Amino acid sequence: MINLQSANVSYEGKTALHNISLQIRRGEKLALVGHSGSGKSSLLKLLYSKQKNNSALIPQEYGLVQNLSIFHNVYMGQLGRKPAWYNLLNLIKPLTEPVAAVNTILQSLQLNEKIFDPVATLSGGQQQRTAIARALYHNGKILLADEPVSSLDETQSKLVMKLLCSQFETLIFSLHDVDLALEFCDRVVGLSHGKIVINSLAKNLTRTELLELYAE
Amino acid sequence: MPNKALHFQHSQRWKISWLFVFIAMVCMVFSDLSINTYDPLTEFIKILSGLFHPSLNNISSPLDAVLQTISFAFLGVAMGSFAGFVLALFFNFKFIRISCALLRSVHELFWALIFLQIFGLHPITGLLALAIPYAATFAKVYAEIIEEGDQHAYNTIKNHSSIISAFFYARLPDLWPHFVSYTRYRLECGLRSSTVLGFVGLPTLGYYLNTAFLEGEYAQVWALLFLFYILIASIRYWVRAKLLPVYLFIAPFIIANDNVISFANISRFFSHDIIPSPIRNGESLTALWQWFSQLFLTEALPGIINTILLTQIALVLTGILALAWFPLISQLFFKRFGRLSGNAFLIIMRSTPEYILTFMLLILWGPSMLPAVIALGLHNAAIISHLMGDYSNKLNLRADISRGVNLYFYEVLPRIYGQFLAFLFYRWEIIMRETAILGILGITTLGFYIDSAIADIRFDKAMILIAITALLNVGVDALARFIRSRLRLKSTAECS
Numbered sequence: 001m002i003n004l005q006s007a008n009v010s011y012e013g014k015t016a017l018h019n020i021s022l023q024i025r026r027g028e029k030l031a032l033v034g035h036s037g038s039g040k041s042s043l044l045k046l047l048y049s050k051q052k053n054n055s056a057l058i059p060q061e062y063g064l065v066q067n068l069s070i071f072h073n074v075y076m077g078q079l080g081r082k083p084a085w086y087n088l089l090n091l092i093k094p095l096t097e098p099v100a101a102v103n104t105i106l107q108s109l110q111l112n113e114k115i116f117d118p119v120a121t122l123s124g125g126q127q128q129r130t131a132i133a134r135a136l137y138h139n140g141k142i143l144l145a146d147e148p149v150s151s152l153d154e155t156q157s158k159l160v161m162k163l164l165c166s167q168f169e170t171l172i173f174s175l176h177d178v179d180l181a182l183e184f185c186d187r188v189v190g191l192s193h194g195k196i197v198i199n200s201l202a203k204n205l206t207r208t209e210l211l212e213l214y215a216e
Numbered sequence: 217m218p219n220k221a222l223h224f225q226h227s228q229r230w231k232i233s234w235l236f237v238f239i240a241m242v243c244m245v246f247s248d249l250s251i252n253t254y255d256p257l258t259e260f261i262k263i264l265s266g267l268f269h270p271s272l273n274n275i276s277s278p279l280d281a282v283l284q285t286i287s288f289a290f291l292g293v294a295m296g297s298f299a300g301f302v303l304a305l306f307f308n309f310k311f312i313r314i315s316c317a318l319l320r321s322v323h324e325l326f327w328a329l330i331f332l333q334i335f336g337l338h339p340i341t342g343l344l345a346l347a348i349p350y351a352a353t354f355a356k357v358y359a360e361i362i363e364e365g366d367q368h369a370y371n372t373i374k375n376h377s378s379i380i381s382a383f384f385y386a387r388l389p390d391l392w393p394h395f396v397s398y399t400r401y402r403l404e405c406g407l408r409s410s411t412v413l414g415f416v417g418l419p420t421l422g423y424y425l426n427t428a429f430l431e432g433e434y435a436q437v438w439a440l441l442f443l444f445y446i447l448i449a450s451i452r453y454w455v456r457a458k459l460l461p462v463y464l465f466i467a468p469f470i471i472a473n474d475n476v477i478s479f480a481n482i483s484r485f486f487s488h489d490i491i492p493s494p495i496r497n498g499e500s501l502t503a504l505w506q507w508f509s510q511l512f513l514t515e516a517l518p519g520i521i522n523t524i525l526l527t528q529i530a531l532v533l534t535g536i537l538a539l540a541w542f543p544l545i546s547q548l549f550f551k552r553f554g555r556l557s558g559n560a561f562l563i564i565m566r567s568t569p570e571y572i573l574t575f576m577l578l579i580l581w582g583p584s585m586l587p588a589v590i591a592l593g594l595h596n597a598a599i600i601s602h603l604m605g606d607y608s609n610k611l612n613l614r615a616d617i618s619r620g621v622n623l624y625f626y627e628v629l630p631r632i633y634g635q636f637l638a639f640l641f642y643r644w645e646i647i648m649r650e651t652a653i654l655g656i657l658g659i660t661t662l663g664f665y666i667d668s669a670i671a672d673i674r675f676d677k678a679m680i681l682i683a684i685t686a687l688l689n690v691g692v693d694a695l696a697r698f699i700r701s702r703l704r705l706k707s708t709a710e711c712s
Contacts, residue, residue, distance in 0.1 A: 056616075059615065063614025072630075076627075079626060084620070
């Protein structure tokens with residue numbers, strides 16, 4: 001469903017991705033691994049630009065509005081599906097129907113107690129879960145997530161990964177935690193200096209092989 | 217006990233905004249916002265037709281008016297900047313801070329009205345009218361710059377060198393670019409101020425504008441306004457560091473005139489004119505009290521009430537227009553061409569002094585608070601939306617952002633609203649200072665009573681009314697600072 005042929009990306013003259021060829025099929029769970037600066041985020045952005053319409057996105061820096069409540073930040077996942085007047089009304093006074101829907105999602109992420117707290121008052125982990133909740137509320141066929149569990153502890157990380165895998169058909173993660181990659185994904189793509197150096201099924205890979213990516 | 221987080225609560229910013237809107241609506245009930253001219257449309261067409269045939273024919277020497285405007289601005293800002301720098305070094309003394317706040321709270325037009333009585337049309341009148349309030353503002357902003365700068369180098373060497381050499385070696389080189397950029401910016405304000413001082417008699421562009429307005433010569437009005445816009449827009453081409461000494465050397469010769477300072481006048485002003493008349497005539501304390509309460513009830517009080525009414529309405533109008541206008545120059549909402557026209561509109565609105573805008577609208581709509589409210593709203597909103605537009609362009613938004621109305625209300629507005637309120641509250645005091653001044657044009661704010669007292673040669677009353685105006689401004693400034701700190705809003709210093 002996504003097909004990249006020899007793609008190149010550069011920012012301000014610096015090459016971020018070099019000669020990338022990658023096919024992603026429907027229903028796949030794909031992990032992009034590699035140390036920071038290897039091109040994971042750039043590749044994720046490129047993939048997102050190919051599938052804008054039916055993808056949900058969890059950006060690395062969350063992209064939350066600090067002065068709005070958790071509820072409003074999560075609700076933003078569906079802004080495009082409601083008329084503007086409805087959105088404005090909901091901004092001024094949260095409406096019953098979206099509050100109930102958002103609350104269900106927040107319960108699964110253990111955030112429902114803080115539904116109307118401004119995001120600025122939350123911890124890093126709570127902010128990250130808010131961004132995850134927004135992607136869950138957005139829904140869609142594909143999820144693109146850039147380090148979605150980097151600020152969560154191990155138990156929470158697994159809970160969230162499981163939740164995401166059950167809610168989306170196709171998932172593309174950028175992850176630096178190779179254990180999570182091997183546990184939750186079917187295929188792992190390893191990047192180094194903007195090039196693909198590993199591309200194989202998770203069951204054929206070992207932990208040590210992947211850790212070598214970080215060794216240099 | 218129910219968890220408070222489970223009930224949606226509006227933020228403090230939301231509540232305070234609606235409080236101000238509510239206050240403004242109450243103020244509108246008590247304000248005269250009517251249109252009093254019989255035929256505003258005909259006058260509007262007359263003004264508009266002047267736009268298409270601008271002419272400088274009846275103005276004896278437009279070049280001289282431009283040179284006078286520049287010279288007064290240069291010298292006034294230079295004097296203010298120098299004095300302000302010295303004052304900034306002593307800004308940790310409370311006395312200096314309070315004096316500066318008081319000097320700043322009196323508008324340059326009021327200073328001009330005072331000095332006209334003392335020095336007549338001698339150039340020193342215009343110079344001091346500019347230099348004094350500018351010095352006080354420079355002192356405050358320079359002191360802020362000094363305070364915020366990096367002090368490590370200074371602390372390292374201050375123990376084994378004199379404070380003065382340590383300052384010039386370890387602080388000034390890093391602070392210098394900030395001083396230059398602010399001073400340069402104030403020079404633009406100075407050109408506006410020097411133009412407006414023409415309305416009370418200085419031979420700058422404002423003098424000719426005043427005459428042209430009063431005679432209904434709109435072709436000249438527009439020609440003069442175009443000159444003014446060209447002057448402002450071209451600043452970066454002719455204000456060069458190397459040319460500054462040349463300008464400052466020539467300027468005194470340009471503004472020199474035949475008026476001589478009369479020392480008899482000066483001493484009469486201080487020893488006679490400004491002494492409250494009951495004291496001057498040796499009357500009792502009861503008479504003095506009666507004189508004062510009469511002045512307070514019949515002039516100061518209505519002036520204060522109208523100044524506050526007008527300020528609060530103009531403040532809210534400024535806020536509404538600024539929120540509506542800032543997308544005009546934001547990359548998030550408009551493409552290049554749209555932004556260019558938006559920018560042109562905002563530049564014209566913010567370069568035109570409120571005083572001139574009000575003058576024009578007064579001609580159209582007749583004397584009421586309406587022209588002043590609209591003029592203050594247009595001018596100040598243009599300044600704030602320019603700053604907010606810039607700010608919105610620096611926002612770091614995620615890739616799956618929505619568009620249009622959703623983008624504006626969900627993503628952009630919540631992110632920049634704090635900054636918006638900071639700018640707006642910063643301009644609150646400036647709007648009030650300007651509101652008082654617009655009284656000179658016949659709107660019954662404090663400036664109206666001050667101007668009438670001066671016209672009746674009752675300087676004792678005028679001085680008391682000016683002092684009351686200053687205290688009102690200081691009060692609003694303190695209130696604005698209180699609200700800003702309560703809402704934890706930060707703002708950088710910007711134009712007055």
